[in-house]
Amino acid sequence: MNKQILIIIFLVIIPTIHASLKYPPHYLQLWRILANSKNLSSSPYHDAEGYNYLDKLSTNKYLHNNKHEIEKAKSLIFDDICVKISSLNVSKKCCEDTKTFLGSLVHRYPWALQMLDSYGKPPSGILEGDFTFPGSFDECNSAKVAIPANSTEFMLQPFKPKYCQVIFPIKALTSMNDMLVGGSIGGLHMGACFPDSCQAKDIQNLIQYDIHLLPKSISGNISSVVQCEEDRGYDSKAIISLIIISIFLLHIFLGTLYDVLLQSGKSSSNAAAQNGINNSLPTSTQDVSLKEKEAHVNCNGTKTPSKSDEELDAVSKFLLTFSVYKNAKKLLSTNQPDGTLTCIHGIRFLSMTWVILGHTYIFGMPIWRNLTIIQDFAKNFAFQGIANAMVSVDTFFLLSGLLVSYGNFKALEKTEGKFGWVYYYIHRFWRLTPPYMLVMMVYIPLFRYWGDGPYWPKDGFEINYCKDTWYFNLLYINNFLSDPQKGMCMSWTWYLSNDMQFYIISPIFILALYHSEIVGFVLIGVFSLAQLITTGVVSTTEKLPPVMFSQDSDISQKYFTDIYVKPYIRIGPYLIGILVGYLLYKNKCKMRMNRYVCAVLWMMATISAVSILYGLYNLNNGYAMTQDTASFYTTANRSVWGLCVGWVIYACCTGYGGYVNTILSWKALIPLSRLTYCAYLVHPIMMYYFYLNQRYSLHLTYVLATFLFFGFMIMAFMIAFIVSMAFEAPMIGLERLILELKRKKKNNN
Incomplete structure (x- = not known):
């Protein structure tokens, strides 16, 4: 575990602290891949000119004062890159939308900066055990993508932002998480915001490509897992569960309603019984109490039969088992x-x-x-x-x-x-x-x-x-x-x-x-x-x-x-x-x-x-x-x-x-x-x-x-x-x- 943590700290976190003043690590590395996409078979950093242009774009001063170099960088980004990185098995739509995002960053569109800002960044306290850099989940998902179609009109949302987490597993933390939260992956978690056309596999391929660029003695100890927020449609298990819950709620409603009506009827009968006693009996016998639970007395002082719980039919008793009124009374x-x-x-x-x-x-x-x-x-x-x-x-x-x-x-x-x-x-x-x-x-x-x-x-x-x-x-x-x-x-x-x-x-x-x-x-x-x-x-x-x-x-x-x-x-x-x-x-x-x-x-x-x-x-x-x-x-x-x-x-x-x-x-x-x-x-x-x-x-x-x-x-x-x-x-x-x-x-x- 210690070896893995040290590798991640020195090779991922510490460079990120420097790079975070410019761009988050994953997009900075993605830019490197894109900048060198003209010849992927050669050294990934051989195109020093392309990389330097992209690197210089990371300061506002450079964006403001060097339009020529911005245009040159844009040509690197949009130069049919998606064809040239096809060996990474990244979907074309994901690549195109990522290019759109990177180009929008060059133009400093607010939504692109918002996506960028939502990235997880290393905080203080790593040595205290803080291995999660979640970024801003809500900031990523709330970004409103808008691309100018011409000088006056906008084409709204060619893609939607999607929050993902890039996880570098650490065995000891994964084992501990298994004990506490089944199936979760323990390790270093970094939040990222991608176009929704990019599937987890696309992102992982890009990340793994970067890892493989490291020396083998290092890359062999690092792996990555990408988890993204996806639409969660209701499956058959959820639907069946909701149906069963609805059946229980229906029985509870009917049972409680029936019990309330039953109790209301008993209260009315008891009130009538009390009036009947007071009106029909002599004063000397008004202190007589009714001990027969099975009978009530009407207004004329005569006994009328009424149903006690013992006399209810099976269906009524079945409904009463679901009565919140009855069950809560027993519980309390x-x-x-x-x-x-x-x-x-x-x-x-x-x-x-x-x-x-x-x-x-x-x-x-x-x-x-x-x-x-x-x-x-x-x-x-x-x-x-x-x-x-x-x-x-x-x-x-x-x-x-x-x-x-x-x-x-x-x-x-x-x-x-x-x-x-x-x-x-x-x-x-x-x-x-x-x-x-x-x-x-x-x-x-x-x-x-x-x-x-x-x-x-x-x-x-x-x-x-x-x-x-x-x-x-x-x-x-x-x-x-x-x-x-x-x-x-x-x-x-x-x-x-x-x-x-x-x-x-x-x-x-x-x-x-x-x-x-x-x-x-x-x-x-x-x-x-x-x-x-x-x-x-x-x-x-x-x-x-x-x-x-x-x-x-x-x-x-x-x-x-x-x-x-x-x-x-x-x-x-x-x-x-x-x-x-x-x-x-x-x-x-x-x-x-x-x-x-x-x-x-x-x-x-x-x-x-x-x-x-x-x-x-x-x-x-x-x-x-x-x-x-x-x-x-x-x-x-x-x-x-x-x-x-x-x-x-x-x-x-x-x-x-x-x-x-x-x-x-x-x-x-x-x-x-x-x-x-x-x-x-x-x-x-x-x-x-x-x-x-x-x-x-x-x-x-x-x-x-x-x-x-x-x-x-x-x-x-x-x-x-x-x-x-x-x-x-x-x-x-x-x-x-x-x-x-x-x-x-x-x-x-």
């Missing part, structure tokens, strides 16, 4: 039944905000202009909590295992040990999959139409629109792709695959604990030990660091592939969650504990959690860590974190949480907790949209990151509410409706 309700583990709502919400905080820094890496500052941030003691935000995912694994365990133990108690295998798996698949697949259906084909700009990938973020890998997501096995970095669709959903895989094998532990506590404990212990050994062996044999992001992109990729997304590495906190759920069920959320023992356990949990979060502080400050120490940290940190959070939940649920439980059980967090699944699905998409819609790179500071974090957090939950109302809540309602109809059918038989 803070009422909790007895036995609810209320502290979990706060932990779930705070963990989701922690995920968003970490991703605020990570997902912005492709556009941070001072990328090296993150190394300085990592040296800050307070920043360790952000640098280690990845353990927040282990909190979710713990919560998932706990809820699956606790809920199923209570269900087994009611059914006297009978386990509903079919419903167990169908329920989970139906709970997760419809919102997941519907978000994917909206995101993959439509996202590329939502933005533009120098950083916006014209084909979206997913490689080949997930054509070859989408079914891995549907089957929840995308974390087992041979090359997850390049093939995983919606890469952040690796978590869902792990969670589903853990859920599939959970009955082994739950049933073992229910029927034989000793067998259950032994089984969980064996799996936990196997996980620890596997993690230690993998991290040691592959010499992996204790964190995913490192200066060596290959190591980062290997860590992600072999450690970060594999279920046999991540199952530790989930197993701890199953144990905590079992203990809460067994003890009925009650426990007598000596206050000193409780204080010691709180202290141990706090110290352990702080050690996990801040244990890499010395490593981030340049102190060496042995491989054995790194492997030990990688092996133990997730399970230890799970034990710490597990203790917090257990203490809060058994009456030893104090103010911690009061905060985590705050009722305002309950609706936000219910939105965390949808927030997890959509927040990376929202971040991609913001970051890659920028026109210029951003300078990362704590202040900027703080404002971005709060903005992302608020927007993520707002969008999650919309997604929940559109995709999640209706599917939950449909599941309940199907079960209700099935139960009624069974009772009738």
Whole structure:
């Protein structure tokens, strides 16, 4: 990587700084090609006279005072050049329009100068990691081309300007970008403005020709890729997606309208009932209340039947599952039944905000202009909590295992040990999959139409629109792709695959604990030990660091592939969650504990959690860590974190949480907790949209990151509410409706 960067800096950037006072590098080099087009087979710079004339044209003083030399330069430009450079495989139309542009520069037409000015130019801060020189995307596209046909008339727009980026790939940056923005090319990016008749291949041929003019020892290390802004017509995938979205919106509109009308009718009936009671009953009995929900009283005081929700037909109930009014009322309700583990709502919400905080820094890496500052941030003691935000995912694994365990133990108690295998798996698949697949259906084909700009990938973020890998997501096995970095669709959903895989094998532990506590404990212990050994062996044999992001992109990729997304590495906190759920069920959320023992356990949990979060502080400050120490940290940190959070939940649920439980059980967090699944699905998409819609790179500071974090957090939950109302809540309602109809059918038989 260092060699490539130095080559680009000295041979591309530094000459450009000098040339930028005249013309941008690519057009200056193009002029050289055109000036020497009379004999392309010979040395490209043999025509010193032609090149000197073009070079002199770059100053306003020369343009103003030397008309003779301007005319001579124009003759060089317009002397049938397109025929003479045909060996470069540049289309004739592109060449002709480029000649028009260059000639217009000679005449100093404002639109030509505007196109020229929109070129990317090297800024300060290259050594801080600013490898993108986007130029002005909007200035290029807004240029109004006008060529004089004669002295009085103008022929408007023989071509339109088109923004392109010339990219000199750098392997290390490309590898890092693959982890963050699938399919993007990392390297030195330079914005350019060309006629729209020039295709990316035409421009690349010209650039590559220039590169080949360099000595072979240099040109062999430099390649170029050209990406241009193109028209984006709606393809079949986008049209199908829009049709499905329209169908959902129609159902939501009809369901909400029907629900509002239904509620309005009930309100009118209740008002009439109250009037009827007051008018027909004696004063001494006016305090009688109506307890029969199935009946109303008319103005004459007589009962008239009315339809309750239970009496509605199946079609009406189907429509009501899409009602925003009904679903929002349920989501925003803070009422909790007895036995609810209320502290979990706060932990779930705070963990989701922690995920968003970490991703605020990570997902912005492709556009941070001072990328090296993150190394300085990592040296800050307070920043360790952000640098280690990845353990927040282990909190979710713990919560998932706990809820699956606790809920199923209570269900087994009611059914006297009978386990509903079919419903167990169908329920989970139906709970997760419809919102997941519907978000994917909206995101993959439509996202590329939502933005533009120098950083916006014209084909979206997913490689080949997930054509070859989408079914891995549907089957929840995308974390087992041979090359997850390049093939995983919606890469952040690796978590869902792990969670589903853990859920599939959970009955082994739950049933073992229910029927034989000793067998259950032994089984969980064996799996936990196997996980620890596997993690230690993998991290040691592959010499992996204790964190995913490192200066060596290959190591980062290997860590992600072999450690970060594999279920046999991540199952530790989930197993701890199953144990905590079992203990809460067994003890009925009650426990007598000596206050000193409780204080010691709180202290141990706090110290352990702080050690996990801040244990890499010395490593981030340049102190060496042995491989054995790194492997030990990688092996133990997730399970230890799970034990710490597990203790917090257990203490809060058994009456030893104090103010911690009061905060985590705050009722305002309950609706936000219910939105965390949808927030997890959509927040990376929202971040991609913001970051890659920028026109210029951003300078990362704590202040900027703080404002971005709060903005992302608020927007993520707002969008999650919309997604929940559109995709999640209706599917939950449909599941309940199907079960209700099935139960009624069974009772009738």
